[in-house]
Amino acid sequence: MKIRFDGLTKRFPNRNKEIKADVVAVDNFTFEIPDGKLIGLLGPSGCGKSTALNLICGLETPTSGKIYFDEDDVTDLPPENRGVGMVFQSYALYPHLTVRKNIMFPLENLKGKDKLTKAQMEEKVLEAAKVVQIEELLDRKPKEMSGGQQQRVAIARSLVKMPRVLLLDEPLSNLDARLRIQTREEIKRIQNTTGITTIFVTHDQEEAMSISDMIVVMKTGVVHQIGKPQEVYDNPIDLFVAKFLGTPPINVFDGEIKGGELYIGGEKVLGKDYVKDTADGEVTVGIRPEGFVLNDSLDGKEGVFSVDLKAIEVMGRDTSVVFEHANAEGRLRAIVRSDNNIDGKSDTIKFNLNSKKVYVFSKETEERLI
């Protein structure tokens, strides 16, 4: 089922009573989420992504705007009539009930013609438990299980009523690093098996990039960019998106376009082929760590862009070059081939740039220029 937002807005009164203006948690959402996909709602803490999730499931009502599930307007429907399943960050498993009873709980709420017999319920519970592979844990209490297992139970409970949309609020944040990778693959698998449109909220860009079919990057209630993870990574629409995606993060420099060529700190780094007809002036330049390329002899002695070498970190698969530059703040990082011949004792190192990994942004609006 596809979900469509039309001017969806949610304002909260400011907690700080001295500030009269409302906090806009969700600002004029107008976009569509395609059917049967896994969507990552991504943004820094406090950007309104959880509010967006609460609006979709009906725990919050929007200040203005509409939400459509397929063609149905669900804006004013209570949560139970929307056909949504939700997995909470803390899982919200009822501690006094066994796993079986927890998963059965939503089914027992069904009334009238939807009412199920005990046997039908048992069957559905087993079915849901099988999808998340916890059949053998059905008689345990939540606290007798690991975080990852509890997570699965929570997913099973939200799946048992066959929702039209599955919502996951920071599904991996309570798990340790190893379990996190395992579980995110698990979520992808479950979504593939069930084909239910799934939206999950996260502040971890790696998490979102790795499993989403589509990511929605937002900040302070505003959607910045929507697209396939690779597309958004390769083609960030503005400086925020460019900075938010990618580990190690993108390197940001003060630059200038002069005579149709791109300069950083007096060095011409890219020419007319790259700049094309962008107007002259001061700009912000973002370069991905993999955008720095060594010369043919791999020693970093020649190149268009020279920086102050600070350290070489060997990562095995590749090498991380830590450097500083007068036109950038703090330490910067380039990722180069591990079979390089860089002299670690040298003070400077020179790079060439891969123009596809270099982005130019407006200094005022932070919007992408090139």
Added chain:
Amino acid sequence: MRKAGNIKAWLYLLPAILFLGVFMVYPLIDVLIYSFEEGYNSASQTSYGTGWFNYAYVLHDKYFLQAIKNTFIIVIITVPLSTGIALLISLGLNSIKKLRDLFQTIYFLPYVTNTLAVGLVFMIMFKKTPYTDGLVNMVIKLFGSGPIDFIDGPYWAKMFVMCFYTIWVVMPFKILILTSALASVDDVYYKAAKIDGTSSFRTFTRITLPMISPMIFYLVITGFIGAFKAYSDEVAIFGTNLNAAGMNTIVGYVYDMLYGNAGGYPSYASAAALILFAIVFTITVINLLISGKNSIN
């Protein structure tokens, strides 16, 4: 090293052991001994012999039997009712937003008020005097019924006042405990239940109640113990001659046997006290067994 540590540990414990020993363990043993000593005289510290005589006497004393009956009625009526009403009020308090603090304070006020002062107010409300029938009777009259003497009248009327009073006195503490128990239930469970379309009644019985059940059991157990030990509340309303009013309780009986008009019988008092202990102990064990079965763990 171990031995030195042990001595040090005992040294730390010494003050507590001394106080507990002198003021709790010794009197307890003494009570046990008194209860088996026939015709003990506290002045001469002598007795005729030992045996179950004191227990037999107490259990055949009509005042004691009346006291047991009264105590049980008070316990059975007030503990469930006060807990239930307190739960309802707490639920109400928990669901309002405006003025919640104000109401919480109002509901808690009786707790810091002296029992005897509250008893006086109840007496003014219920007592029939040559000059007035009392506030409650004036209301009853509005509905066309005759005045009822709640303080010196029929047994059920007196028991009604007694239970009403007891419930009113114990309620604030229960409301306090239950409102904080309700507030401690994580909101996310209610959100989850809401998304699953759980009716509010089912949310209450299947989520709220189990989650606050440890606190409810705590209140029931302490409520039982407190109600079995009731005495001052009775005095506050009916005065010190509870036997004459027919409203004596077990603790009241123990007191009378020690210091009342019929006083000077520590052996009977001890036997009655131990019978009370046996009753409270049994009920508490039963309570704990039930709560153990139902607990979240």
